[in-house]
Each structure stands twice: as structure tokens, then as C-alpha cells.
Amino acid sequence: xxxxxxxxxxxxxxxxxxxxxxxxxxxxxxxxxxxxxxxxxxxxxxxxxxxxxxxxxxxxxxxxxxxxxxxxxxxxxxxxxxxxxxxxxxxxxxxxxxxxxxxxxxxxxxxxxxxxxxxxxxxxxxxxxxxxxxxxxxxxxxxxxxxxxxxxxxxxxxxxxxxxxxxxxxxxxxxxxxxxxxxxxxxxxxxxxxxxxxxxxxxxxxxxxxxxxxxxxxxxxxxxxxxxxxxxxxxxxxxxxxxxxxxxxxxxxxxxxxxxxx
Amino acid sequence: xxxxxxxxxxxxxxxxxxxxxxxxxxxxxxxxxxxxxxxxxxxxxxxxxxxxxxxxxxxxxxxxxxxxxxxxxxxxxxxxxxxxxxxxxxxxxxxxxxxxxxxxxxxxxxxxxxxxxxxxxxxxxxxxxxxxxxxxxxxxxxxxxxxxxxxxxxxxxxxxxxxxxxxxxxxxxxxxxxxxxxxxxxxxxxxxxxxxxxxxxxxxxxxxxxxxxxxxxxxxxxxxxxxxxxxxxxxxxxxxxxxxxxxxxxxxxxxxxxxxxxxxxxxxxxxxxxxxxxxxxxxxxxxxxxxxxxxxxxxxxxxxxxxxxxxxxxxxxxxxxxxxxxxxxxxxxxxxxxxxxxxx
Numbered sequence: 001x002x003x004x005x006x007x008x009x010x011x012x013x014x015x016x017x018x019x020x021x022x023x024x025x026x027x028x029x030x031x032x033x034x035x036x037x038x039x040x041x042x043x044x045x046x047x048x049x050x051x052x053x054x055x056x057x058x059x060x061x062x063x064x065x066x067x068x069x070x071x072x073x074x075x076x077x078x079x080x081x082x083x084x085x086x087x088x089x090x091x092x093x094x095x096x097x098x099x100x101x102x103x104x105x106x107x108x109x110x111x112x113x114x115x116x117x118x119x120x121x122x123x124x125x126x127x128x129x130x131x132x133x134x135x136x137x138x139x140x141x142x143x144x145x146x147x148x149x150x151x152x153x154x155x156x157x158x159x160x161x162x163x164x165x166x167x168x169x170x171x172x173x174x175x176x177x178x179x180x181x182x183x184x185x186x187x188x189x190x191x192x193x194x195x196x197x198x199x200x201x202x203x204x205x206x207x208x209x210x211x212x213x214x215x216x217x218x219x220x221x222x223x224x225x226x227x228x229x230x231x232x233x234x235x236x237x238x239x240x241x242x243x244x245x246x247x248x249x250x251x252x253x254x255x256x257x258x259x260x261x262x
Numbered sequence: 263x264x265x266x267x268x269x270x271x272x273x274x275x276x277x278x279x280x281x282x283x284x285x286x287x288x289x290x291x292x293x294x295x296x297x298x299x300x301x302x303x304x305x306x307x308x309x310x311x312x313x314x315x316x317x318x319x320x321x322x323x324x325x326x327x328x329x330x331x332x333x334x335x336x337x338x339x340x341x342x343x344x345x346x347x348x349x350x351x352x353x354x355x356x357x358x359x360x361x362x363x364x365x366x367x368x369x370x371x372x373x374x375x376x377x378x379x380x381x382x383x384x385x386x387x388x389x390x391x392x393x394x395x396x397x398x399x400x401x402x403x404x405x406x407x408x409x410x411x412x413x414x415x416x417x418x419x420x421x422x423x424x425x426x427x428x429x430x431x432x433x434x435x436x437x438x439x440x441x442x443x444x445x446x447x448x449x450x451x452x453x454x455x456x457x458x459x460x461x462x463x464x465x466x467x468x469x470x471x472x473x474x475x476x477x478x479x480x481x482x483x484x485x486x487x488x489x490x491x492x493x494x495x496x497x498x499x500x501x502x503x504x505x506x507x508x509x510x511x512x513x514x515x516x517x518x519x520x521x522x523x524x525x526x527x528x529x530x531x532x533x534x535x536x537x538x539x540x541x542x543x544x545x546x547x548x549x550x551x552x553x554x555x556x557x558x559x560x561x562x563x564x565x566x567x568x569x570x571x572x573x574x575x576x577x578x579x580x581x582x583x584x585x586x587x588x589x590x591x592x593x594x595x596x597x598x599x600x601x602x603x604x605x606x
Contacts, residue, residue, distance in 0.1 A: 060493055084499030095490050096345065100545040111487055112499040117548065118483040164498070 004035035007168055007200040008057065013066035015049060015056045025064060026052045032219060032228055034202050036167065039194040041211040042204040044221035045243065050204040053221070054172045057202070058089050070168070084112040088161030090171040094153055095145070102140045102148070102156050106132055109163030131162035134197075135189065151182030158189065169193070171203035175210075183207055187214050208244070212256050231256065267542050267549045274556040278327070281563035285323040286315060289570050318457070321464040326456040326562040328471035329520045330530055334558025335478050336513035336520075337531030338538070338550055342485045343509045344419050350532035351517040353419070354405050354510070355426030356398045357528075358433075360521040361452065363397020364390050365433045368448045369440035387458060390451060391522045398518035401425060405514070406507055415492075415506075453579030454525035456566050467523045474516055478551055481509055485547040529584040533592045534558045540595050561588060 014028035026049035034040050042050050055061045057068060059075055068075040070086055078086065088109070097105070109131070110124045120128070132138055137155050145153065154174055161169045171190070175183040187207070191214050194201045205211055211218060212231045220227040220239050227239035234240055241251045250259045286298055293311050301312045302320075333351055340349040351357060367389055404425060409418050437445050459467050484505045487495040492502050520527070538553040539545070565583040 058493075058497060060496060080496075080501055081499045084497060087497065089493065089497040091491075091493055093491075095494060097489050097545060099539055099543055100489065104544075104546060105490075108486065108490065108498065111483065114483070116480060116483055118486060 004037045006033050007036050007071060008034035008202070009067075009069040010057075011067040011069065013056070013068060014064040015052050016064050017052075018062065018064065023064060027221065027226070028065070030066070030226055032226065034168070034200050035217070036200050037194055037198045038216040039191050039201045039214060040203075040217045040219060041215040042202065042219045042221060043206070043208060043211055043243075048221045048223060050221055051172055054170060054202075054204050058087055058170050059083060081112055084164070084166075086166055087168045087170055088164040088166040090154065090157045090161055090169065090174050092173040092176045094150065094177075095157075097145050100145050101142050102137065102145065102159075103128065103132065103142065105145055105156055106159045106163050109160040112164065127165065128163050131159045134162055134193075135159040149182075150177045151179065151186065154178065154182075154186055155189070158186075158193075162193070167198075168200040168202065171201070173204050173206070175205060175207060183210060208258065267544065267553075270541060271549075271552055271556060274553070274560055278556060278560045278563060281560055281567060282323055282327070285326070285563055285567050285570075286319050288567065289314070289319060317460065321460055322457050322566060323563060324468050325459050325464060325524065326566040327559040328468055328475075329456060329524045329527065330534075330558035330560070330562025331475055331555040332471055332516040332520045332558070333527060333531040334534035334538075334554040334561075335475065335551060336516040337533075338535040338547075338554045339478065339481070339485065339509050339513040340531075341535050342488055342547070343506055344415050345488075345491075346415075346419060347536070348532070349419070350528070351513065352426070352526065352528055352531070354422035354514070355401050355429055356405070356514050356517045357521045357526040358426045358429040359401025360394035360398035360518060361433050361526060362429045363393035363395070363400075364451055365436045365448055366397070367393035368451070369436045369444045371444075388463065391459075391463065394522035395518055398514070398521055401429065402510070402514035402518060406510055409507055409510060410503065413503075450579075451525050452581075454527040454581040454584075456524055456562070456580055458525070459523045463523070467519070470519055471516075474512075474519070475555060478512055478516070478555075481505075481512060482547045482551055484509065485551075486545075489545055524580070527581055527584060529581070529588050530558055530561060533588050534561060536596055537561075537592050540598075 010032045013030040016025040193199045218234045244251045301315045336351045487500045569578045569583045
């Protein structure tokens with residue numbers, strides 16, 4: 001697996017929030033890497049700092065210490081425009097937009113490449129329509145965003161990230177509000193994008209079983225440490241059992257399954 | 263889709279021209295169509311008629327066009343930046359700032375300097391415009407400064423509304439201590455009018471707006487990205503806090519200048535963006551910005567026309583007319599639009 005190109009490297013990263021007088025550190029000493037062509041899933045209990053880590057990698061908030069290196073260059077060294085051509089994001093929440101159709105929204109993914117008027121050239125249009133067919137939402141093209149289901153809307157946001165043509169796509173709990181089949185469909189889609197399009201896909205999720213089946217690499221974040229490896233490696237290390245097991249719940253390492261006693 | 267919307271833009275432009283013609287033709291003094299046309303093309307043989315057209319009706323119509331366009335686009339910008347359909351030019355207290363400036367000048371001048379501005383006529387009008395611009399720009403500077411300190415849009419909106427309350431409270435105190443005559447002058451200013459501006463001041467106003475309105479086209483892409491929310495916008499390369507400041511600055515200056523010359527006109531800035539979203543059925547600011555500019559101008563012309571209808575003779579203040587005509591029209595358009603949505 002290590003033959004894949006490393007795209008993001010976190011070096012001794014500490015994350016958290018800076019107030020006026022106090023600093024609240026959420027996690028520190030994170031050393032990890034993301035690779036092109038891989039689906040990397042960030043899992044862990046609520047409040048451990050998954051979203052904070054995600055937001056820090058996306059440059060939505062400042063790191064407290066350490067380095068984030070993207071394609072050999074520090075995150076802070078990228079101008080806004082250039083960074084928007086490196087990392088695309090998909091968030092949990094539905095954007096509150098009225099009167100905008102799917103095609104228009106996906107086309108906004110071209111913003112980093114267009115001029116002040118946001119005019120799409122012929123090539124931009126092709127990239128937008130390619131992104132739409134790649135995600136398989138051609139039938140939604142002229143539908144209004146507010147009339148879509150949560151699953152359809154997340155696909156549209158992923159198509160936006162594809163149109164943005166970034167090698168890295170970060171998704172903050174993209175499947176949180178989706179029904180079960182849509183969750184699987186979305187995860188499979190992301191897996192395909194990693195495998196066939198060579199994207200670096202980094203997502204946070206609570207869907208453990210899906211993660212175990214589909215992820216190429218798991219980052220398991222727990223209080224004070226982060227365990228990284230393939231699903232098998234993380235399972236064997238015992239970290240997963242530590243994360244899941246409590247009275248009535250056991251994790252079967254051999255079968256990679258969560259067992260609930262009735 | 264694009265073609266249909268540009269068609270609508272053309273229809274509204276034609277509507278503006280028709281309303282402009284009606285504004286020139288109709289009024290308490292009957293001027294024949296041929297004479298009106300002649301006067302516009304330089305015929306000065308009838309001095310009374312040409313005075314009425316060139317010194318009253320034409321300036322008033324031009325002021326209405328510019329004021330309507332400016333307020334409408336400012337309202338659109340505010341609604342997008344704050345992602346709040348109830349936002350409008352008055353929401354951040356910018357027009358209240360203008361009121362404060364005017365209140366101070368109108369009501370303090372008599373007690374401090376011993377001259378009552380309400381009796382000064384032309385010079386008094388100029389002083390009022392300047393005071394309004396200073397007042398609203400002062401509040402806007404305060405808001406921009408605050409916007410750099412606070413992150414959340416809602417926080418900023420609340421602070422803006424609070425500043426508005428504070429300012430109107432000060433105005434209230436000033437009113438209490440002023441002479442009746444000055445209070446009346448202030449109240450009259452507050453009713454709004456497209457007719458107050460005349461002569462050189464009118465040219466200055468129209469000139470300023472011709473420079474400022476196109477600037478709002480530079481922010482079209484910014485506004486489109488802001489629709490997605492701060493995080494998505496930032497990810498697409500937008501410097502969110504700088505853009506927010508620029509948009510507030512642009513719409514704030516527009517409101518400040520319009521308010522200075524026409525008084526606080528509340529309704530157009532809030533309603534026209536909604537009307538345009540219903541007409542054009544899009545959130546794309548590449549269409550909405552020109553759309554609101556044109557629709558705002560048309561609506562203001564219509565209101566200025568109604569205010570001068572026989573029987574009213576300028577007795578109706580603009581603020582009442584905008585709301586009286588505009589509210590039912592716009593409510594019905596939006597209501598019908600909603601029903602369409604459900605059927606879809």
C-alpha cells in the first residue's frame with residue numbers, strides 16, 4: 001500500500017482552539033499521512049477532536065503547533081486560491097440554498113478557476129458535466145437543491161468537489177444524516193473515486209462496520225493517542241476493542257465484527 | 263434558462279422606459295406629449311412647461327431610478343451576506359445613522375447656533391444631506407470594525423440591530439429637547455422623498471450612483487459563493503471576512519447616499535430582492551444583481567408616479583407609497599410563487 005503517493009503529512013500536529021487568554025488543546029502529537037488512491041477513514045468517540053482535526057487539515061481553523069504538509073509544501077504557505085485547487089470539502093450539513101439547481105451548484109466548484117464574474121468557459125462546462133456523470137446524478141441536473149433528499153444532496157456536494165479538481169477531498173461525516181442504503185452507496189462511491197481516479201479521500205464517520213469493510217486505512221482517534229493502519233492492523237492492535245467494548249458489546253477481531261449480547 | 267432571464271431583464275428595462283415617460287407626462291399640470299418631447303430635445307419656447315419638466319419631473323424621475331436601484335441592490339447584498347431574508351438596508355442601523363446625523367443637525371442647530379435649519383431652505387437641505395452621509399458612514403464604519411472582530415454572522419446582525427436601537431434612542435432624546443418646528447422638519451425628512459434633491463445636488467447624486475452601482479457587479483461571484491455558507495465558500499478560495507467587509511461597505515455606502523438625499527426609504531431594499539427571486543427563479547447573483555437594480559428602479563418610478571397622481575399632488579410621502587403599493591404586489595407575487603413550488 002505504501003507505493004501510493006503521499007499527499008498529506010501531519011507532523012507532531014496539535015489541534016484545538018485559541019481563545020483571547022486561554023488555549024484549549026484538543027489533541028496533540030499527531031503524526032500521520034494520507035495517500036493518493038486511498039480511502040482513509042477517521043473514526044473515534046464523540047468529542048475526541050475528529051471534526052477539529054478535519055477542520056484544521058481543511059484550513060478552516062488554525063493549528064496550535066506542528067506542521068501540515070500538503071504535496072511537499074506547508075498548508076499555511078498556500079494562498080487561498082491555490083489551496084482551493086488542492087483540497088475540496090464536503091460537510092455534514094445541508095447548505096441552505098433556495099432556487100439553485102444541481103448543475104449551478106456543481107458549477108460553483110469551478111470558482112477557483114474562473115474570473116470575477118464566474119463565467120464558465122467551454123472546458124469548465126465539460127468538467128462540470130463530467131463530474132455530474134462520474135457521480136451518476138445526470139438525472140438530477142435541473143432539480144432544485146432544496147427539493148433533493150439528503151443522500152442526493154451529498155452526492156451533489158461530492159460532484160462539486162470533483163468539479164473543483166482537487167487531488168484531496170476531505171469529508172466531515174458526509175453520511176451522518178443518510179439512510180442506510182445511501183450511506184453504503186456514498187461510501188462505495190468514495191472508494192471508487194479513490195481507486196479509479198486516484199483521489200486522496202479523507203473522511204470522518206461513525207459507521208464502524210462500513211469503515212471496516214471499505215476503508216484502505218483507518219485513523220482511530222482516542223483520548224491521548226491515534227492508531228493508524230489497515231482495518232486488520234487496527235483491529236489486531238486491540239485499539240478497536242478498546243474503543244468499542246463495554247458491557248454487552250464485544251468486538252470479534254477474527255471476524256472484524258461488533259457483537260452485541262442480547 | 264439564461265435566455266429566458268435576459269428576456270425578463272429586457273422587459274423590465276422597457277417597463278422602466280415606459281414608467282419614465284409616464285413620470286414626465288403625468289402630473290398636476292397637464293403638458294401635451296408633443297411639448298414634452300420637444301422640451302426634452304431642447305425646445306425652450308414654453309418656459310413654464312420646460313421648467314416643470316426639466317427642474318421638477320425629470321430630476322425627480324432620475325432620483326427615483328437611482329435611489330430605487332441602489333436600495334434594492336444593497337438589500338440583496340445584505341440578505342445574502344447575512345443569509346437572512348429579513349435583512350435589508352436598514353437592518354444594520356445604517357439608515358438610523360443617517361437619521362442621527364440629520365437629527366443632530368436639524369434639532370441641535372437651533373439650540374446651539376440659534377438658527378433654525380428648517381427655515382433655511384436650500385442651504386439647509388445641503389446641510390441635511392451632508393449630516394445624513396456623515397451619520398450613516400459613521401455607523402457603517404462602526405459595523406465594519408465590529409465585523410472584523412466577531413466571527414459569526416448572527417452575532418454581527420444582532421450587534422447591528424442593537425446599534426440601530428441605540429441610535430434611534432438618541433434621536434428620541436434629541437426630539438424631546440427640540441422645538442416643535444424642528445421636530446416637524448425632521449419627521450418630514452423621515453417620510454422620504456424623491457423630490458427634495460434638485461439642481462446641482464441632483465447631478466451630484468446621480469453621478470455618485472452611476473459610479474457606485476457598477477461596483478456591486480464586482481461582488482457577484484463573492485455573493486454566489488457566500489450562498490454556500492462560510493466553510494464551503496472558504497474552501498472554494500474566498501477570503502470570507504474580507505469579502506464580508508467589502509459587501510457591507512458597498513451596500514452601506516449605497517444606502518448612506520440614497521438616505522442622505524431621499525430620506526430613509528424602508529421598503530424597497532427589503533422587498534425587491536424577494537420580488538426578483540420570484541421573478542427570475544434563481545439565486546445566481548449574475549442575474550439577481552442586474553435584476554434588482556432594474557426592478558428597484560422600476561418600482562421607485564411607479565411609486566413616484568402614484569405619489570403625484572391627481573388628488574394626491576405630492577401629498578403622499580414616498581415611504582407610505584412604497585409600502586402601500588409595494589407590499590400587496592410583492593406579497594401576491596411571492597405567494598403565487600410558493601403555490602407553484604408546491605404543485606411542482
